[in-house]
Amino acid sequence: MGLGGRKRMAMPREQNPSPKPRRRPKGAKRRVKKKRKKIDVEDLKKEVVLDDHKLTLEQLSTKYSVDLTKGLSSEEAEKILIRDGPNVLTPPPTIPEWVKFCKQLFGGFSILLWTGAILCFVAYGIQAYFNEEPTKDNLYLGIVLAVVVVITGCFSYSQEAKSSKIMESFKSMVPQQALVIRGGEKIQIDVQNVVLGDLVEVKGGDRIPADIRLISAQGCKVDNSSLTGESEPQTRSPDFTHENPLETRNICFFSTNCVEGTARGIVIATGDSTIMGRIAILTSGLKVGKTPIAIEIENFIHLITSVAIFLGVAFFGLSLFLGYSWLEAVIFLIGIIVANVPEGLLATVTVCLTLTAKRMVRKNCLVKNLEAVETLGSTSTICSDKTGTLTQNRMTVAHLWFDKTIYEADTSGEHIGNTFDKGSDTWFILAQIAGLCNRADFKANQENLPIAKMSIHLREDSSQAHVLLMKGAPERILGFCSSYLLNGQEYSMDDEMKEAFQEAYLELGGLGERVLGFCFLNLPNTFSKGFKFNTDELNFPMNDLCFVGLISMIDPPRASVPDAVSKCRSAGVKRSISLTLMSSFKNKM
The missing domain is CATH 2.70.150.10 (Calcium-transporting ATPase, cytoplasmic transduction domain A)
Structure with a gap:
């Protein structure tokens, strides 16, 4: 079989003059078909060839x-x-409409009501058989139960049928076209052709x-x-x-x-x-699991049935013990069982789910199945992609550290948040280094190439000298430095500065931000204009640099995320899990 099992045209069989062979039993055919389907699915699971x-x-x-x-x-x-x-893709097998209608009439909680209605009719039949003028209470109750089941079933079916028609109409709204070249001419055709x-x-x-x-x-x-x-x-x-x-x-x-x-x-x-x-x-081919409400209804039916039968049998025995006739005892039995059936529960649940579905439609959310409303309502955990979904997928400066002070940057996007004094000479140099060391170019198939996170620039003043600018992991950057910049003045590196650096680094890292260190070095005049620098085999000094400061970055959340998270919390969602974070943990384990 080729990729995915390409369809083949069914060829007409040749006429066989010999006697017609005996047909294989239907069960055997079914087993062969089931086995063939299983083999096809196993072939699909294999790696693509x-x-x-x-x-x-x-x-x-x-x-x-x-x-x-x-x-x-x-x-x-x-x-x-x-x-x-x-x-076209082969559509999944559809359920006939009459089957859907029967599921609404006889599925789930409806079975309990139908059972109650039948028992009411049986009780009325027994009374009518033995009495010339029987009471019609059981008859009326049975009719009411049957009417409730039929009305709620029709209501649920019509709601789901309406949603299904809307979904089908979406598929035919915009027909897909493809541009193909046939016989040297470009033509637009339907994708299915x-x-x-x-x-x-x-x-x-x-x-x-x-x-x-x-x-x-x-x-x-x-x-x-x-x-x-x-x-x-x-x-x-x-x-x-x-x-x-x-x-x-x-x-x-x-x-x-x-x-x-x-x-x-x-x-x-x-x-x-x-x-x-x-x-x-x-x-x-995956099996569809039961929804939470379907599981709860099934458990509820088992509980009510057990309680009703137990009480009915108990009262039946008690009636016989107290001297009632067997006919009266049977009527007691049926009455007790029917009395335990909550007749209004089915209608109440259906109406509540329908009203909720209509409210969701007003919020541009179409509900195909009423049970999905309860499933959505019972959601306790949301797993979401982080990058680009919860965040803006744009690394943004959050904090800066220079002159031994941490400054908070504006990450709002509207530039109306916190700011700081940009008149410092140290800030001016830090901004220059960050701007000039910001020309990364990522290309494919460069996994094994050495990376030097540095750049060398020619000064634009009359000195015609070069300056080495470097950024990278803060602890590595500090290792190249023998001095630091404070208020625009250069000082020798000392323990006090290293301790201040360590405290700032730990504080910014503790905020979950990515921290980069920045430094520079004014190269001597021996590196004149036109000098060929080699970053693979270093032909320039890489020590005694001057440390300038730290910059930490985050991928800020989208503006609508806090409100969305608070709404999820108020709706009963207990946890929100970032799948990006999960995958990173998995890779580390």
Whole structure:
């Protein structure tokens, strides 16, 4: 089987002149089908076997019989579409509407009410059989119980059916289109008509219509968050960068979004054969667990049933003991059991959940299943990504330490918070170092290259001398320094300064902030203009630097986060867990 089990066209069987073979028993067929499904799921769980990302453009063109400039012809595309089927994910099996309606009528707490109604009818039947003019109390009670169950069942079904129709309408509001090249012409087609080997073009804002092997790209970046959860856009290029097809840059995956740039590629998988299709098949086979309210109702039914039967049997025996006839004892038995049934509970729960669902609709939250309302209400823990979700994903200066004083910076974004006196000479030099040592450039495949967190700049005054600026881990930076700057004046490093540094470092680090140290060195005139500095084999001094100060940074929370957290607290959510923090702990263990 290929990737994800590509659909095959069912070929007509040849006519067999021999006698028709005996059919296999239905049970055997069912066992074979179940076993085959299990094998298919096990195949899906295996690691993806794909080599299209390793092929050259010529090999790719040969494999899919496609011209890399003109694409497939319309006739070839039509044949492939008939062979493989449309480029859509197989929807999960749907539950018939009559089954949904019956679940609302006979599921959960409704069973207890139906049982009570039947017992009422039985009691009335017994009375009518033995008495010419029986009392109709049990008949009326049975009718009321049945009507309550039917009305609440219809109400719940109509509410969920309305939500389901709204969800279905969302899918058809904006039909997905794809730009393909067929016969040398660019045409817009429905995504479901994209076939294997199609030459596809995507641009910023487009949804990737299938798994694509890129053959050209200009500044292309894709958002893989729907597939991997990675919030940062990923660069895509025609280059083969990784053995793993899920990690290489020359493949774009179905259902992800192109956020910027343009790209052209060949479709290598469609529909259920895509990576997203494999995941969808695996997740559709998962068993749906019971909701908290369903579990509570089931436990409540067991409790009420046990109590009702116990009391009914006890009163039945007591009635016989006191000399009542068996008919009267049976009526007592049924009456006690029915009396323990809370007739109004089902209607009350249904109305409360429906009203809550309507309130959520006004807050732009559509509830597909009424039980989901209670599930949301019983949430006690929220697991959330930290970077970019709770925070702004932007490192911001929070505190500064210079002249032996800690200053708080403004992290509000509106620059209306705390500030400090920027007239200090030390602050001026610290700001210069931070600005000039802020030209980091991260490139791929540079894991083993040496990193020197320093920069050398030519003074803009008439001296034409160089100055060495350095930033890094505070304890390492302090080790290079033999002096420090205080109120713009340079002093020799002493124990008092080291102790003040240690206290400030521990205080800023204790706030959970990332701390950097800064220092500088005025190089002598021997390093004149045009001198070739070598940061790998150092040809300049790296000692006797002057320590300037510390800067600590944080990724500030979004402005709406405090209010959202307080609302979660008031709603009964006890804990909020940052998944980024959890993953960092896991990596350290």
